[in-house]
Amino acid sequence: DRHWNLKKTVVLVGMMGAGKTAVGKALAARLGVPFLDSDAEIEKAANMTIAEIFQRDGEAFFRNRETEVIDRLLDSHRGILSTGGGAFMAERNRALISQKGVSVWLNADMDILWSRVKCKNTRPLLRTSNPYQTLKDLYDARVPTYALADLSVQARAEYSIDAMAEQVQEAL
Numbered sequence: 001d002r003h004w005n006l007k008k009t010v011v012l013v014g015m016m017g018a019g020k021t022a023v024g025k026a027l028a029a030r031l032g033v034p035f036l037d038s039d040a041e042i043e044k045a046a047n048m049t050i051a052e053i054f055q056r057d058g059e060a061f062f063r064n065r066e067t068e069v070i071d072r073l074l075d076s077h078r079g080i081l082s083t084g085g086g087a088f089m090a091e092r093n094r095a096l097i098s099q100k101g102v103s104v105w106l107n108a109d110m111d112i113l114w115s116r117v118k119c120k121n122t123r124p125l126l127r128t129s130n131p132y133q134t135l136k137d138l139y140d141a142r143v144p145t146y147a148l149a150d151l152s153v154q155a156r157a158e159y160s161i162d163a164m165a166e167q168v169q170e171a172l
């Protein structure tokens with residue numbers, strides 16, 4: 001088995017439902033490198049779910065934890081790092097990621113995103129009266145910023161998780 005010696009951590013960015021966590025795990029397995037997820041690290045450190053952190057401490061608090069975790073993981077981890085959908089929106093996070101990692105945008109269209117997030121109730125930002133519209137508004141607002149990533153890979157409904165991971169691997 002070939003183990004990639006990554007020069008930089010590969011940071012997956014993109015919307016909720018783009019598959020950052022699933023594809024990140026599959027990519028890490030393909031490359032034989034460690035996988036980490038910023039949302040999971042935040043939950044572990046706080047011993048609360050993301051939804052509980054939003055509810056108890058608010059989004060701004062969550063965003064500060066997110067920046068701390070990304071900064072720490074980029075220093076301590078060489079592998080694949082999946083981030084929450086909002087992480088790449090903060091200029092400070094983009095600066096950290098571009099200094100210490102290589103960013104890959106998992107670019108999925110609204111149909112794919114909605115089909116993946118609609119059944120779940122885990123995303124605090126989508127707990128609104130019209131979650132489709134909320135997702136669409138976030139999508140429209142964020143796409144220009146995701147496009148700043150070093151690389152982008154187009155998601156397709158017919159691609160399996162491993163096929164997406166292969167696409168990312170080829171882009172690296």
Ligand code: S3P
Nearest residue numbers: 015016039050084085086123124
């Ligand atoms: C968020 C996405 C979530 C999580 C939090 C906020 C966002 O991560 O970080 O609910 O702002 O888009 P996923 O993209 O993994 O769902």
